[in-house]
Amino acid sequence: MADKRHSYSYPTRIEYGPGAMKDLTLIVKVSGLKKGLIVTDEGIVKVGLADQLKGYFNEAGIETVIFSDVKSNPTEENVMDGTKIYKEEKCDFIVGLGGGSPLDTGKTVKVMATHDGPLAKYDDTKGGDKYIEDNMPPFYAIATTAGTGSEVGRSSVITINSIKTIIYSPYMMPDIAVLDPTITLSLPAKLTAATGVDAFVHNLEAYIMEVFHPMADGIAKEAMEMCVKSLNTAITNGNDVIARGNMLMASAMGATAFQKGLGLNHAIAHALGALYDIHHGLANAVVLTEVMRYNVSRETTKEKYASLGSIFGVENDAEKVIEAVEQWVELLGMNVKLSALGITEDKLADIEAYAIEDPCYPLNPKVAEKGDVIKILKNIL
Template identity: 55%
Template sequence: MPNQRHSYFYPTRVEYGPGVAQELPLMVKETGFTKGLLVTDQGLESTGIPKKIRQVFYESGIELITFNDVKSNPTCNNVYNGTNLYKASGAQFIVALGGGSPMDVGKTIKVMATHDGPLEQYDDTLGGDKLIQNTMPPFYAIPTTAGTGSEVGRSSVITVKATNKKTIIFSPYMLPDIAILDPELTVGLPPGLTAATGVDAFVHNLEAYWVDAFHPFADGIALKGMALCFENLEKAVENGQDISARGNMLMGSSIGATAFQKGLGVNHSIAHALGVYYDIHHGLANAALLIGTTKYNIEDNKSRKRFESLGSIFGVKNDAGIILDIIESWLNRLKLPTDLKSFNIDKTDLEKIETYALSDPTCPTNSRKVQSGDIVRILERLI
């Protein structure tokens, strides 16, 4: 609230533009460093993008050693192997290239490059953030998908083998030094993945805006982020080569992740649970849940009023039912699910999913206070 104390961290340097990734070596050169570690994955390696990045660095007299063994659900071993390579090669900075996983691994290598192991001691839920010092190497993030917005995030999620737990590592010092938003690097993303990742970005903006907290910075950009996603996602899905649409989606994605420093909501809480128990793609889960969780949220008076203020984003009057219909038909046009019928969710798992979702860090900031039993009811309507 305006009369209370708040801290805001919105300092990411963003370099945006078609082809801007080719300028990164010049930005790195200002630091005087001549050798870095490129963190990416095998899937992306097969597209040839990492090769091009290595080449532009090489032409600028900077060597990039590659660590491309990042798994889709990264483990601590990924981080340890990357850190060992970083140290053994004498690298001085890190470039992460790809989707959320290379970003997470890159950020965590940055931590482990100057901090002692084991990784689990930095578990954010156990206060590990206080152990992370600002002594880490420079870190540059180049996303090749528009969705997670990890390039402006200060945390990573790594599965720790010893505890078999998805562990959040967080520190304001993990924020990338520069986020490189180059829409040319996202044109190869297939339509289905473009839609699924893009709707994740949309939901970040929507849920962040919807959080009942005093954060005008986040509210302002979340409105713009929502509009960018709503206006451009279909264009990017229909024509992957549309650089404007791709660029606007990258912006909508970075804005979404910046905005959700304010918080997220129950849509993400359940999406995280469905990722753990059913391995459902995060973007698909967000799409499939969105109509159900929105109907639930707008049953609450205060929550509905805030949702109704979004009419102008969708070009309609401020009416919750009309806005909901617009979003549902948009998801249909994007060929995304609007319920969980196709995911074969077992009714006997609903309690388990609710328990996980209720303990997810995104749940307490939902626009409507989530009570025990609410998530089971939401899910019953969707399966």
């Protein structure tokens, strides 16, 4: 049951359930580690979660230092500041506590704790992964939102000289991902909705990706069903531990599945986020059904969409599934038009130009041509 504690070892060790955050401190104690750096952000400090975790470590007899200077788009400076404290304080493990930003920063501090700089040396698009060795301190990731799934991811996105840079290595996978639904109960409804749709889209885009990975496909399909069953409950009754737990798990499953890749939905969402500061989850929700309508002309994608009928209680028919997704997004209060976000027709070419450069753009199963993104966006104005 989703309100009980469980342990899994795929894709990494997962400690799931109410109380899992406290239990992590006991696991760390058994492993003989002495002093940890908690990487988090100011928002998490404000709600008292960082102190709560520090208190649990204290009870277990383990010293910790809190580093919370992490921006929403974490920078090289954030990483290097965290690394400096890690070294000065003679820490021997790192805990990331937060959404994607603190977790990505913590993962990268782990790299820089044992590797020489500059950080740009490890830029994945320039083959930097080959310099990252398996000699890094343990890193534990505690998710406080259900969306990015960074707690089970092997990469981070860090801004270096204003450029979003991917740092990747299989050795960056957190040693333990902690999914404790009780620490997500106070997430506001709007954020729950936006991050929840992001988790759904991770699974959907991974599912339609034409890469042979039946394990990922199975995970993605199950996680989409969990989102459809639980997201509205998590929004309308934030204290529902089972719904919160299902969304945390669906988020982690999404990041597990999207090792296959992400597509056009994310390419456009990244553009909307970068150019107009629109929340990543909301941006994904806004374009979701129109991207599906665009993709459905590809036969393999159409078949995949159709196979989702039972999740929505409709026939296995792609058009019916798209209609059902549209109704679901409306139910969640996420059917927002671009004009309501201040985006007018004259901006669409810029959005497309940015999306075309996004690494997710060429991965979309249906090959998008110049002008296609503008056509998609025109339908959402």
